[in-house]
Amino acid sequence: MINVGIIGTGFMTVAHLKAYQKVPGASVVALCNPSGRNLDGDFSKVAGNVGDANAVKLDMTRVKAHREVATLLADPNVHAIDICTPTHTHVELALAALAAGKHVLLEKPLARRSADARRIADAAREAAKRGVFLMPAMCIRFWPEYAWVHQAIRSGNYGRVLDARFRRVAQSPGWGRGHFLKGDDSGGALMDLHIHDTDFVLHCFGKPTSVSSGGYSRVSGAIDHVVTLYRYPDGPVVTSEGSWAMSEGFGFNMAFTVNFERATVDFDLARGADALRLIVPGAPTTSLKPDGGDGYIGEMKHFYDAIAAGRAPTVVTPDDGLAAVIACEAEEESVRRGETVLLT
Secondary structure, eight states: OOEEEEOOOOOSHHHHHHHHHTTTEEEEEEEEETTTTTTSSOOOOOOOOOSSOOOOOOTTTTSEEESOEEEEEEETTOOOEEEESSSGGGHHHHHHHTTTTTTEESSSSSOOSSHHHHHHHHHHHHHTTOOOOEEEEEEGGSSHHHHHHHHHHTTTTTTOEEEEEEEEEEOOOSSSSHTTTTTHHHOOHHHHHTTTHHHHHHHHOOOOSEEEEEEEEESSOOOOOEEEEEETTTSSSSEEEEEEETTTTTTTTEEEEEESSSOOOEEEEEGGGGOOOETTTTTTHHHOOOOSSHHHHHHHHHHHHHHHTTTTTOSSSSSHHHHHHHHHHHHHHHHHHOEEEOOO
């Protein structure tokens, strides 16, 4: 049994709570929020952009409520800390949790800026020597459709990839606006939403030599719409788009198309049950339905399995989390300068 304490009580906490309920052996035993919000365990009014609409109401006779992070970290019954707080708090909380000997699941991005993300990655590397592990919560690596296409890319079953494009676009977030719409803290859509696709690009194709990005600010003061070309000298052609700039009422959508030599794979969340399609020349188009629920379940299960086995998580590492921040920072620089930026 791995006992988890969650810091933060917003939408991401709800997504994580639902996932932990489907991971045998994982038990949420504590919640922490200095403001006291939702520490009654009633999350029925908390909503976000993905996942089901089922309300979460915890039995707080089995869950400790904390207003102070220090008291949570001092609890020997808590083995792991799940940090679901605004980005600007990540460094202090992650370092404190690792110092207290707690395993850490840290929501993306690791930090607003790469220098702080590096501090976390360095601390995680030292903690791992003591058997204490940190995993960045890059849930898209675990999303069944994305995991499927990643395996298809790596296997070479359909030949090499000619081009790939990823899209994650939304209206501005209706929750956590006090944080998200302060671009200096959140990084806007580029650092908070688009980072998922940048991370997945790195996961599939490795580090590009450079990025060429265009974009603009609309709601946060940071980059709220971005389109990026990731340059790989030997191919493929890879692009992605991320946005919080869609008009109110648009909602949220994520999609990708990967064009192989011998097939095209197309995913569009808006198609529902037929979201993932495989098109092979000479054969009927196939709707694929990979197992695994949403990516949060896979994420929590991987975190739990690794901690229970006494080993570091492998699907996503602290260095992966750092690399995603570095790449997004380069994209931000490219937008502001109007120039291609090298990744060294």
